[in-house]
Amino acid sequence: MLEDKMIVVNTDFVTGKEVKEVLGLVRGNTIRAKGLGKDIKAAFRNIAGGKIDEYVEMLSESREEALNEMVEKAEEMGADAVINVRFMTSSVMGSAAEILAYGTAVKLE
Template sequence: MLIITNDQIAGKEIKETLGLVRGNTIRAKHIGNDIMAGLKNLVGGEVKAYTKMITDAREEAIKRMEREAVDLGADAIINVRFTTSQVMQGAAEILAYGTAVKLG
């Protein structure tokens, strides 16, 4: 499955637009990570536990979006975007969305 942020695929023709596909996940912070983040805030630097958490969340959202596209019979997903929103104190939703298409 080709997953891209462009609205066209070089050298390919979009034969059919199948519609919106999306995948999301909600992740909560961990108290141990919060302590480390507080220390990093004092001295500076990357909070690697949070970086990994968000990276894993994006990958899960992409997988769920791709499953929706496969169920529709898509060959590709175009115009892929991500959004993040806080759903409660200490928890965020990662949403990946795009347009499922059939290629000619």
């Protein structure tokens, strides 16, 4: 679990800690697409309306993968935490999306 290894926050500080060194930007990304069968099921759900579980699952897994990659890169830099973490999503093609996680790797006091 990420929380056991690295402090990851979306604020520019860690409560009770002081940033002693900024190591730099870290990021992780992934591009994912569902298979044709799941795309067809999602298209039918889109027509009927409601939650499209196939894409919720895909994006959730993608965010986790991008976050894990970002944390691995921060660990390689010797960071204690990643602050100011953000996510960005963009459509690469019809049914493929890129998820980018990025933040600032820091050493704490």
